[in-house]
Structures are given as C-alpha cells and as structure tokens.
Amino acid sequence: MHGAWAWSAAPAAAADTEMSARLDVAAISKSFRGLRAVQGASFEVPAGGIVGLIGPNGAGKTTCFNMIAGVFAPDAGEVRLDGRRIDGWRPDQVCAAGVGRTFQIVKPFVGLTVLDNVIVGALLRSNDVPSAKKLAEGIVEKLGLGPKRDLPASALTLPDRKRLEVARALATQPRLLLLDEVMAGLRPTECDQMVAVFRELNRAEGITILLIEHVMRAVMALAQRIVVLHHGEVISRGTPEEVVRDPAVLESYLGEETEV
Amino acid sequence: MIARLLEGVPRRGLVALGALLLLLLAFPAFASGYLLSVGFLILYFAFVGQAWNIMMGFAGQLSLGHSLYVGLGAYAAAALYVHFGISPWIGLGASVGIAMLAGAVLGFLAFRFGVAGVYFAILTIAFAEFARIGFDHFSWVQGSSGFFLPVANYATNDLWNLRGSPRMFYYLMLAMSVAAFVACHALLRSRMGYYWQAIRESPEAAQALGVNVFRYKMAAVVISAAMTSLAGVVFAFYYNNLFPEQIFHISRSIELILGPIIGGIGTLVGPLVGALLLTGLAEGMREVMLQLGVEVPGVKQVFYGICLLLVVMFLPHGVWPPLARRLGLERGAGGRGGH
Numbered sequence: 310m311h312g313a314w315a316w317s318a319a320p321a322a323a324a325d326t327e328m329s330a331r332l333d334v335a336a337i338s339k340s341f342r343g344l345r346a347v348q349g350a351s352f353e354v355p356a357g358g359i360v361g362l363i364g365p366n367g368a369g370k371t372t373c374f375n376m377i378a379g380v381f382a383p384d385a386g387e388v389r390l391d392g393r394r395i396d397g398w399r400p401d402q403v404c405a406a407g408v409g410r411t412f413q414i415v416k417p418f419v420g421l422t423v424l425d426n427v428i429v430g431a432l433l434r435s436n437d438v439p440s441a442k443k444l445a446e447g448i449v450e451k452l453g454l455g456p457k458r459d460l461p462a463s464a465l466t467l468p469d470r471k472r473l474e475v476a477r478a479l480a481t482q483p484r485l486l487l488l489d490e491v492m493a494g495l496r497p498t499e500c501d502q503m504v505a506v507f508r509e510l511n512r513a514e515g516i517t518i519l520l521i522e523h524v525m526r527a528v529m530a531l532a533q534r535i536v537v538l539h540h541g542e543v544i545s546r547g548t549p550e551e552v553v554r555d556p557a558v559l560e561s562y563l564g565e566e567t568e569v
Numbered sequence: 570m571i572a573r574l575l576e577g578v579p580r581r582g583l584v585a586l587g588a589l590l591l592l593l594l595a596f597p598a599f600a601s602g603y604l605l606s607v608g609f610l611i612l613y614f615a616f617v618g619q620a621w622n623i624m625m626g627f628a629g630q631l632s633l634g635h636s637l638y639v640g641l642g643a644y645a646a647a648a649l650y651v652h653f654g655i656s657p658w659i660g661l662g663a664s665v666g667i668a669m670l671a672g673a674v675l676g677f678l679a680f681r682f683g684v685a686g687v688y689f690a691i692l693t694i695a696f697a698e699f700a701r702i703g704f705d706h707f708s709w710v711q712g713s714s715g716f717f718l719p720v721a722n723y724a725t726n727d728l729w730n731l732r733g734s735p736r737m738f739y740y741l742m743l744a745m746s747v748a749a750f751v752a753c754h755a756l757l758r759s760r761m762g763y764y765w766q767a768i769r770e771s772p773e774a775a776q777a778l779g780v781n782v783f784r785y786k787m788a789a790v791v792i793s794a795a796m797t798s799l800a801g802v803v804f805a806f807y808y809n810n811l812f813p814e815q816i817f818h819i820s821r822s823i824e825l826i827l828g829p830i831i832g833g834i835g836t837l838v839g840p841l842v843g844a845l846l847l848t849g850l851a852e853g854m855r856e857v858m859l860q861l862g863v864e865v866p867g868v869k870q871v872f873y874g875i876c877l878l879l880v881v882m883f884l885p886h887g888v889w890p891p892l893a894r895r896l897g898l899e900r901g902a903g904g905r906g907g908h
C-alpha cells in the first residue's frame with residue numbers, strides 16, 4: 310500500500326485479504342426476448358485470483374458481466390461476492406460493495422476532462438473532492454494518461470478510452486475488477502504494459518480480477534484459470550494450458566479466430 | 570472556504586467579474602426608471618436561468634415546465650402576505666417548501682418509472698399545465714380573475730415586506746443573482762456537481778462508478794425548483810398581480826430557458842450572458858423602434874426566434890464557451906469548457 314493507492318491504514322501484510330473479494334457465479338441464466346444469452350453458467354474467482362473469461366462473439370460474456378455488475382438481474386441462478394448474494398442489486402450498490410467494471414463499448418464522460426472522469430470514480434470512497442482528486446491523479450499516472458489528464462475525454466483515441474475505463478473503475482478502489490476487452494485495439498507493447506499494470510495491482514493490492522479478452526496473448530500472460538463460454542454455456546475450464554488443448558475449445562473458438 | 574471557492578479560477582476572470590459587479594452596483598445611479606426595469610429583468614432572467622441550468626446544464630434533465638416553480642413560489646408568498654400579513658421573508662419558506670415538494674413528486678414519478686428524455690420534458694410541461702388549470706379554479710387566490718397585492722408605496726422602501734421602489738427590487742435581484750452564481754460555482758465543484766455531470770454524460774457509467782443516479786437526479790430537480798421559486802416570490806411582489814394564465818404558461822417556461830441556451834448550457838456564465846443579450850437587446854430594440862415611431866406586435870418573440878436560430882446554427886454550445894476561449898478565461902478542467 311503506497312501513496313494514493315492506500316485506501317485504509319491497514320498494514321501491508323493484511324492487504325491481500327482486505328483488498329480481495331471472492332466471486333461465485335452459480336447457474337446464472339439470462340434471455341433476451343427468447344434469445345438465450347447465458348444458460349446456467351457457473352464459475353468462481355478465488356480471492357486474489359485472476360480468471361479469464363473467453364469465448365466466441367455472442368457467447369454471453371458481457372451478459373455475464375452485466376449480471377454480476379447489477380445491470381440486469383439473472384433470470385435464474387445466484388451471484389455471490391464473498392459469500393453474500395449480490396444478484397438483483399443495483400449497479401451502484403454492487404460497485405459500493407467493491408466491484409469495479411469497465412464497459413466493452415466505452416462510455417467516457419465526454420464533456421469532462423480525463424482527470425474529472427477519474428475523480429467521479431474516486432469520490433466513491435473519498436471524503437471530499439480534494440482527496441478524490443489526489444487519488445485520481447495517481448491512477449491517471451499509473452495508466453499512462455498523465456499527459457492527457459486535462460484534455461476532454463472526447464479527444465481520446467480508442468485505446469486511451471479503454472485506459473480511461475480502467476482508470477475510472479480502479480478509482481472506485483474495487484476488491485474485484487471486471488475487465489471487458491480492455492486490450493482490444495492496443496498494440497502488442499501497449500498490451501504488455503497493461504498486463505504489467507494488472508499484475509502489479511493483483512500482486513501489490515491483492516485485487517481479484519475477472520477479465521474478458523479476445524487477445525490471447527494477454528489472457529495467457531495474466532490468467533491463472535480460464536473459463537470458456539459458448540452459446541451461453543460453460544464448455545471448458547482449467548489452467549490456460551489445459552484450455553488451449555481442449556478439443557471442444559479448439560473447435561468452437563480458438564481454432565477459428567485466435568488473436569495473438 | 571473562500572480560498573477553496575476561488576481555487577483554479579483565472580485571475581482575469583475574477584477581475585472581470587469584479588468589474589461587472591461594480592458596474593451593476595453603480596447602474597441605478599445613472600439609469601432611468603425604464604433602464605432600471607430592464608436591469609431588473611436581466612437579473613431576473615439571469616437568476617432563473619441559473620436555476621434551470623442546474624437541472625439541464627449540470628444534471629442533463631430537460632425541464633420545459635419551470636414556470637411551475639415560479640408560479641408556486643409567487644402564489645405561496647403572495648397569499649400568505651395578503652391573507653395573513655406574513656412577510657415574504659417568512660413566506661418564502663412556504664414557497665420553497667411547496668416548490669420542492671412539487672419537484673420531488675415530479676422527479677419521483679419520472680425517475681422511478683424510467684421516464685427520460687423527451688417524455689420527461691413533456692411530463693414537466695404537464696405539471697405546469699396542471700397547476701395552471703388548478704389555480705384557475707383555486708378561489709383562495711381568486712382563481713382566473715387574478716390575485717392582487719396592495720400596490721406598493723414607492724416613497725418608502727420596506728424591505729421586510731418587499732414594498733418599495735424598483736431600485737430596491739433591482740438590488741434584491743442583484744444580490745440573489747450573485748448568490749446564485751456563487752452557489753452554482755460551489756455546487757459544480759462539489760461531489761454532487763461531479764455526479765450530476767457524470768449523469769448528464771452517461772447515466773450507465775455513473776451508476777457503474779457507484780453513483781446513486783436516482784438520488785442525484787432528485788437532488789437536481791429539488792434544488793432547481795427551490796431556487797426558481799425564490800424568483801417567483803420576487804416576481805409576485807414586484808408586479809403585484811398574478812394570473813394563472815400568465816405565470817404558469819408554457820411561454821414563460823420557454824422564455825426562461827432561452828437565456829442559458831443562448832449563453833451556453835452547463836456553463837456558469839452562460840445564463841448571465843444569455844439574459845444580458847436577450848433581454849437587453851430585445852428591450853433595446855423595442856425602445857429604438859418606439860423612438861422611430863414604429864410599433865410591431867410580437868417583435869420580441871421574433872427577435873428571440875432569430876437569436877435562437879443563429880445560436881443553434883453557428884454556436885451550438887452557446888455564446889459563452891467560444892467567447893471565454895477568445896478572452897482567455899477558459900478553465901483547464903471541468904464541465905463543457907468555459908466555466
């Protein structure tokens with residue numbers, strides 16, 4: 310715990326348990342006007358772990374995120390954060406409980422500056438605007454947006470908008486971070502930088518991470534375990550090495566459109 | 570506190586504001602009775618524009634029914650004064666309370682049931698129309714035949730009962746406009762201000778960052794309603810007559826949003842600039858035409874229409890943001906530029 314990142318006076322040794330949350334998703338389903346986007350998907354993310362959620366387009370990954378983050382309540386099934394049910398909560402309540410999320414289709418506050426975007430997130434656990442600003446400044450730096458902090462978010466390129474999504478989510482000081490394709494569109498070196506940021510967050514602060522990613526380079530580098538979704542169902546799970554050798558996965562996803 | 574208010578405000582901006590304030594303070598010394606009344610109107614529209622801007626400019630909720638809060642504020646304080654002799658300084662408590670209640674009911678219905686965008690705007694019109702028709706039949710305040718306050722004696726200024734000269738009203742409105750400006754500046758930089766702007770830009774993203782969108786939208790409506798009702802109190806005691814057909818009329822709601830739209834929605838200075846431009850120019854033009862001996866009915870409305878058209882076509886963010894840039898008064902951070 311250092312500088313702007315510290316959010317309590319807890320000793321560093323305790324950080325791991327304090328900053329980490331465990332996520333259990335049990336048999337969640339969601340249909341949209343008859344279309345079954347997710348069907349009975351179950352997976353878990355251990356406290357302090359990094360899990361990748363992969364699958365072809367339309368597999369239901371983002372829909373899973375939306376159910377965890379409170380955008381929709383699942384039609385069936387449960388979502389638990391540290392054992393406590395959170396399905397059916399409003400997004401702001403889920404966020405307050407310690408879940409930060411990014412949007413695959415980025416939603417920057419375009420009329421606000423980069424720094425002000427992040428301050429909005431930082432206010433959640435700050436007592437006043439000046440301390441939120443301090444926290445936000447540290448996060449903006451960490452994600453390499455420092456030189457652009459006073460630009461309106463409308464001036465950012467797509468990769469920078471993705472970084473802004475991450476910065477805003479981090480500013481809420483989550484114990485579980487949901488990342489929805491934040492590496493898409495990044496060059497390989499930028500992608501590696503982002504991977505390094507998440508590794509460091511996970512190592513130093515113990516933040517639990519669930520990431521949706523098509524960029525296999527990033528998933529393989531980060532995830533300890535991978536869950537594969539196809540047609541709304543979990544078709545495979547395991548370590549990265551196990552999953553990439555699974556014939557079912559090769560057939561439905563990796564065989565056709567591996568992006569490295 | 571003061572230091573925090575001033576933090577990050579460009580020095581040139583402060584100097585300009587100070588000069589403007591001095592000018593406004595000195596204005597009655599050399600203004601004719603007519604000019605003074607124009608000055609009063611400009612300040613009045615600056616104030617209500619500021620109040621409306623909280624809802625639309627800061628929080629992104631379009632109200633086309635702000636005459637509701639003006640009217641409720643006006644009637645409440647006037648009725649308490651006429652019927653019970655209660656000073657408007659006490660009566661404004663009722664004005665503010667009733668307006669806040671009306672705003673809260675409107676906000677609750679809209680935001681609980683997901684009425685947004687155009688439908689929300691229509692709901693605000695419906696509330697104002699409902700009040701207009703209701704007050705037409707409200708015999709305690711003489712319904713549609715109009716409610717009158719005993720006409721003021723201009724010789725003495727009784728500030729406690731708001732009976733006095735136009736000059737007194739001018740200074741009252743000036744004080745209120747300055748207070749509104751400072752309050753909006755502080756609000757915009759508070760947690761609430763950040764949350765409002767976040768909601769304006771993307772309610773989904775705001776909610777994902779832990780913002781209770783319902784609560785902060787409600788706050789925007791209720792605060793805006795409270796502020797607007799104060800203008801209503803002054804309106805009642807300045808004009809001394811109230812007609813539901815006029816005060817709650819939709820044209821009144823439209824009139825009060827033109828200033829901030831032309832000046833710059835969501836900016837602090839926009840409502841002031843807009844009020845100055847619109848009211849100042851419209852009255853000035855009328856005066857010139859009077860001098861020339863031409864009288865065209867509805868010329869003010871046509872003028873408003875032309876201003877609106879020009880701004881929408883050439884300055885989509887209003888007059889102030891580009892002007893602020895030109896004057897080098899733009900603040901680095903926050904809002905839609907040019908606070």
Ligand SMILES: Nc1ncnc2c1ncn2[C@@H]1O[C@H](COP(=O)(O)OP(=O)(O)OP(=O)(O)O)[C@@H](O)[C@H]1O
Nearest residue numbers: 341344346364365366367368369370371372373413
């Ligand atoms: N809000 C919604 N309304 C209707 N249908 C939806 C909605 N959200 C998702 N869907 C549908 O649900 C299915 C799963 O979509 P989802 O976005 O979860 O897939 P995904 O795995 O995230 O895909 P991608 O890799 O393309 O992001 C798709 O068929 C999609 O069209």
Ligand SMILES: [Mg+2]
Nearest residue numbers: 370371372413
């Ligand atoms: Mg998706």
